[in-house]
Amino acid sequence: MKIAVIGAGIIGVTTAYELACDGHQVQVLERRGAAAEEASFANAGLVAPGYLLPWDGPGMPGRVFGSMFSRHAPMKIGLPLSGRDLLWMWNFYRACKPAAYLAHRSRLHQLAIYSRERLYNIGAELKLKYERSAGYLVLLRSPRDSKMMQPGLDVLRGAGVAFKELTAVDARKIEPALNSEMVFHGAIHLPEDEVANCRQFALMLKNEAQRRNVEFAFNTTVTDVNRNGSMVALGIAGENTLRSFDAAVICAGVDSVRLLEPLGLKIPLTAIHGYSISAAIREPINSPASAIMDEHYKVTIARLGNRVRVAGGAELGGPTERKRLGTLQTLYKVLHDWFPGCANLSSGVQEWKGARPVLPTGIPMIGATGIAGVWLNLGHGSNGWALSCGSARIVSDLIGGKKPGLDAVDFAASRLRA
Numbered sequence: 036m037k038i039a040v041i042g043a044g045i046i047g048v049t050t051a052y053e054l055a056c057d058g059h060q061v062q063v064l065e066r067r068g069a070a071a072e073e074a075s076f077a078n079a080g081l082v083a084p085g086y087l088l089p090w091d092g093p094g095m096p097g098r099v100f101g102s103m104f105s106r107h108a109p110m111k112i113g114l115p116l117s118g119r120d121l122l123w124m125w126n127f128y129r130a131c132k133p134a135a136y137l138a139h140r141s142r143l144h145q146l147a148i149y150s151r152e153r154l155y156n157i158g159a160e161l162k163l164k165y166e167r168s169a170g171y172l173v174l175l176r177s178p179r180d181s182k183m184m185q186p187g188l189d190v191l192r193g194a195g196v197a198f199k200e201l202t203a204v205d206a207r208k209i210e211p212a213l214n215s216e217m218v219f220h221g222a223i224h225l226p227e228d229e230v231a232n233c234r235q236f237a238l239m240l241k242n243e244a245q246r247r248n249v250e251f252a253f254n255t256t257v258t259d260v261n262r263n264g265s266m267v268a269l270g271i272a273g274e275n276t277l278r279s280f281d282a283a284v285i286c287a288g289v290d291s292v293r294l295l296e297p298l299g300l301k302i303p304l305t306a307i308h309g310y311s312i313s314a315a316i317r318e319p320i321n322s323p324a325s326a327i328m329d330e331h332y333k334v335t336i337a338r339l340g341n342r343v344r345v346a347g348g349a350e351l352g353g354p355t356e357r358k359r360l361g362t363l364q365t366l367y368k369v370l371h372d373w374f375p376g377c378a379n380l381s382s383g384v385q386e387w388k389g390a391r392p393v394l395p396t397g398i399p400m401i402g403a404t405g406i407a408g409v410w411l412n413l414g415h416g417s418n419g420w421a422l423s424c425g426s427a428r429i430v431s432d433l434i435g436g437k438k439p440g441l442d443a444v445d446f447a448a449s450r451l452r453a
């Protein structure tokens with residue numbers, strides 16, 4: 036089949052690659068000049084099926100509102116809020132009931148495990164050498180942090196996730212560069228989770244996809260998606276004629292909403308913005324060996340090759356272009372608390388803000404829409420990198436009429452047909 040993939044973030048690139056492996060003729064349409072320029076550009080890089088939790092945890096709405104006025108709060112409401120944001124908040128509130136949360140968490144966990152296997156297989160088959168480090172340490176500053184973790188740990192136990200509760204002394208054996216002056220309560224170690232460079236992997240896989248004859252059309256903005264006879268016809272900015280395909284897979288992140296609305300598909304997807312800073316490592320001996328998460332501030336610090344990346348913040352509403360200074364300051368503070376002097380912060384620091392495409396339940400939409408030829412692979416929220424390879428494999432199987440390796444019913448896009 037001749038298939039268009041709209042968007043060349045990590046989801047679009049992995050989708051294009053899988054479709055090409057299945058023998059389809061694929062064209063990727065991307066409005067930016069290169070792949071992985073938006074949400075997939077400088078994310079935290081965690082591939083952490085063990086510690087992957089949806090946003091809709093019990094008590095989360097209270098935490099969001101309770102933390103609005105605190106300086107270093109991990110969650111913020113950005114103004115102005117749109118009607119869509121308010122509707123999203125209502126749906127999110129409803130998804131936070133304990134039973135719904137456990138069901139969502141279990142589905143995400145299965146997809147993440149499936150995805151990690153596919154990521155490893157692709158990496159091994161193609162001999163891809165991207166920046167990655169094994170192991171994930173969740174640091175607990177106080178007994179209170181530890182107490183708040185307990186329900187989450189019960190979920191991990193139930194799911195059979197390998198983890199260890201550590202004292203601060205034992206945590207330092209795993210991350211010897213942790214600030215010796217920092218007094219903290221303990222840590223959770225997840226040895227099977229890892230951190231890896233999402234953008235680097237996306238660019239490498241894009242090259243591999245091109246070797247399989249996938250055509251990448253950059254600086255190409257899709258303006259609308261239509262049905263035309265038996266074909267899907269795409270309008271492109273600056274072109275007078277529509278481009279026709281047998282099928283199109285929408286992987287356009289947050290902007291998928293605008294493309295799908297005219298087709299009667301109302302997707303309750305919103306942007307939850309997050310931030311990262313990336314800086315050259317100044318002193319390897321003072322730097323993290325892999326990834327850590329400061330559970331109190333919900334900030335990760337990870338080693339990516341010769342750089343350290345600090346990521347965090349969750350901001351609903353407001354524009355992507357406007358950076359909140361306070362959140363960036365929190366990232367610098369947390370880095371300084373745990374690894375003082377590890378990075379060169381005087382010049383060349385990359386400060387970034389990205390938009391996580393988040394559905395209220397945190398469960399992505401993967402599959403048919405009910406409109407012939409129009410498929411979705413979107414809404415991966417804060418776990419798009421970790422879920423990408425499995426999601427792409429599933430959508431390619433579904434398009435090819437094959438049974439996916441993981442039951443895809445729970446991810447069906449048709450669940451939200453207006």
Ligand SMILES: Cc1cc2nc3c(=O)[nH]c(=O)nc-3n(C[C@H](O)[C@H](O)[C@H](O)COP(=O)(O)OP(=O)(O)OC[C@H]3O[C@@H](n4cnc5c(N)ncnc54)[C@H](O)[C@@H]3O)c2cc1C
Nearest residue numbers: 042044046066074075079080081257288309418419420421
């Ligand atoms: C601070 C932060 C930290 C994160 N940390 C992690 C993490 O540790 N682990 C993890 O798994 N995930 C993490 N994420 C989430 C992850 O980055 C996203 O889920 C993922 O990048 C989404 O990928 P995507 O391909 O759907 O979207 P994008 O990467 O945004 O790609 C969508 C693409 O579609 C293109 N596009 C949109 N509209 C059009 C159009 N009309 N025509 C043509 N092209 C179009 C855009 O230009 C873009 O390139 C994090 C996100 C943030 C912000």
